Amino acid sequence: xxxxxxxxxxxxxxxxxxxxxxxxxxxxxxxxxxxxxxxxxxxxxxxxxxxxxxxxxxxxxxxxxxxxxxxxxxxxxxxxxxxxxxxxxxxxxxxxxxxxxxxxxxxxxxxxxxxxxxxxxxxxxxxxxxxxxxxxxxxxxxxxxxxxxxxx
Amino acid sequence: xxxxxxxxxxxxxxxxxxxxxxxxxxxxxxxxxxxxxxxxxxxxxxxxxxxxxxxxxxxxxxxxxxxxxxxxxxxxxxxxxxxxxxxxxxxxxxxxxxxxxxxxxxxxxxxxxxxxxxxxxxxxxxxxxxxxxxxxxxxxxxxxxxxxxxxx
DNA sequence: CTTGAAAGGAGATATAA
DNA sequence: TTATATCTCCTTTCAAG
Numbered sequence: 424x425x426x427x428x429x430x431x432x433x434x435x436x437x438x439x440x441x442x443x444x445x446x447x448x449x450x451x452x453x454x455x456x457x458x459x460x461x462x463x464x465x466x467x468x469x470x471x472x473x474x475x476x477x478x479x480x481x482x483x484x485x486x487x488x489x490x491x492x493x494x495x496x497x498x499x500x501x502x503x504x505x506x507x508x509x510x511x512x513x514x515x516x517x518x519x520x521x522x523x524x525x526x527x528x529x530x531x532x533x534x535x536x537x538x539x540x541x542x543x544x545x546x547x548x549x550x551x552x553x554x555x556x557x558x559x560x561x562x563x564x565x566x567x568x569x570x571x572x573x574x575x
Numbered sequence: 576x577x578x579x580x581x582x583x584x585x586x587x588x589x590x591x592x593x594x595x596x597x598x599x600x601x602x603x604x605x606x607x608x609x610x611x612x613x614x615x616x617x618x619x620x621x622x623x624x625x626x627x628x629x630x631x632x633x634x635x636x637x638x639x640x641x642x643x644x645x646x647x648x649x650x651x652x653x654x655x656x657x658x659x660x661x662x663x664x665x666x667x668x669x670x671x672x673x674x675x676x677x678x679x680x681x682x683x684x685x686x687x688x689x690x691x692x693x694x695x696x697x698x699x700x701x702x703x704x705x706x707x708x709x710x711x712x713x714x715x716x717x718x719x720x721x722x723x724x725x726x727x
Numbered sequence: 728c729t730t731g732a733a734a735g736g737a738g739a740t741a742t743a744a
Numbered sequence: 745t746t747a748t749a750t751c752t753c754c755t756t757t758c759a760a761g
Contacts, residue, residue, distance in 0.1 A: 424635060434636070437629035441593070444754060455729055460756075471635040476628065476723055477589035483576060483623040484586070484727050491675065491682065508719045520720040523643065525713040530643065534725050561677040567660045568672040571628055571723055573686050575636050596737065607746055612739080729761080737754075744747075 424469045429454065431575045433462055434471070438572035441475045478571065486534040489563040490541050492549070493527035497556040510552045516544050527559075538562070576621045581606065583727045585614055586623070590724035593627045630723065638686040641715040642693050644701070645679040647708040655706045662704045668696050679711075690714070 426434075429452055436448055449459040466472045481487050496503055511520045511531070519532035531549075535541050541560075549558065578586075581604055588600055601611040618624045633639050648655055663672045663683070671684035683701075687693050693712075701710065 426636070434629070434631060438631060439628065440626060441629040442627040446754075456755090457730085457757090458728060464756095469635065470632055473630045473632050474592060475594040476591065476630060477586070477593040478625045478628060478723060479586060479590060479725055480622050480625050481725055483621065484578070484725065486725050486727070489673075491673070512720050515726040517720060518722050518725060520718075521641075521643070521715045522717040522719055523713040524716055527713070529719070530713075561675040561679070561682075563673045564676055565674040566672075567674055567681070568664050568669060570670050571630060573631055573633055573636065573638050573670060574667040575638070598737080607748095608737095609748090610746065613745095731760090732758085734757090735755085738752085740750085740752105742747100742749080744745105 424471060426575065430462060430466070433459065434466065434575065435572065437463070437466075437472065481534060485536045488535050488537045488541060489566075490533045490535070491561045491563070492531045492533060492545075493559045494529040494531060494549075495556040495558075496528050497554045499528070503554045507552060507554060514548055516548070576623060578727065582614060582618070585611065586618065586727065587724065589615070589618075589624065633686060637688045640687050640689045640693060641718075642685045642687070643713045643715070644683045644685060644697075645711045646681040646683060646701075647710075648680050649706045649708040651680070659704060659706060666700055668700070 432452060433448060436443070436451065445456050445460050445463070448463075449456045452459060463472075481489070496507060507529075508520070511517060511529075516533050516535055517531050518534055519530075521530045522528065523530055533541065533544060535544055541562075545558070545560070549555070584604055585600060588595070588603065597608050597612050597615070600615075601608045604611060615624075633641070648659060659681075660672070663669060663681075668685050668687055669683050670686050671682075673682045674680065675682055685693065685696060687696055693714075697710070697712070701707070
């Protein structure tokens with residue numbers, strides 16, 4: 424799909440706040456309501472906009488402690504890899520699992536209440552998964568920048 | 576703020592799709608429209624819900640290549656740290672910058688078109704920032720799991 | 728692309744139970 | 745606390761320029 428500068432501006436607005444009225448977007452973009460409406464529908468239809476979600480403040484729901492955990496597998500056969508990935512997806516504490524190039528196989532992002540909860544997670548949930556060779560954790564001291572918006 | 580099980584269900588629904596009508600949430604939760612409406616407003620007012628955003632498909636906007644980059648600073652004086660963070664925030668390719676415990680000072684997540692664009696970013700933008708001691712990049716081979724929803 | 732119109736629906740508040 | 749009613753505004757579609 425091709426984007427003109429208005430599409431790009433519109434995507435930036437929607438990534439910042441998707442609950443404004445079409446009228447408000449139209450005003451900011453200098454277009455009519457209908458035009459903006461059609462553009463949004465087009466972006467949705469083409470899969471450029473995947474979904475609309477509420478973002479929740481982690482601290483308010485007692486998930487203010489974030490850790491990154493690098494994981495190496497013992498083997499890299501297809502079976503081991505897919506079993507590991509299947510199990511990881513089920514763990515609700517994990518918001519992100521990236522398969523990486525380089526020294527480590529996977530990087531997990533884990534959201535829990537505090538460091539005790541993290542220890543409990545590692546001991547009773549993560550290391551219960553088969554074929555994990557080693558893990559190495561880092562703790563997030565500060566989120567300097569964290570945005571779901573991707574600028575074109 | 577305290578949550579009952581309905582709040583928790585509601586937050587899960589809103590984190591999955593925030594564009595449904597209050598009526599639909601009410602139906603799923605077995606409550607009246609007014610009750611759900613009041614709960615949502617309460618969650619917003621208390622800062623539990625931070626914002627509502629559109630999530631964009633990275634591949635569709637030519638930002639399908641994701642890299643993680645560990646950064647060490649040469650020094651850790653307050654001035655160096657805050658200058659570094661100020662500069663990082665300005666770079667639109669960076670969607671995330673975490674200050675970490677452990678071997679590395681920072682982890683950056685970078686979204687660009689492809690590996691050539693990544694090289695260009697590193698050479699001309701990232702290393703242009705002062706007081707960076709070393710960087711080490713890993714490339715994302717697959718996003719096994721990636722969710723903005725945090726389950727309570 | 729724009730404007731205007733029209734139907735139906737949802738948001739928001741007030742009121743009753 | 746819930747449910748109901750009401751009014752206003754928004755969404756969505758259409759037609760015509």
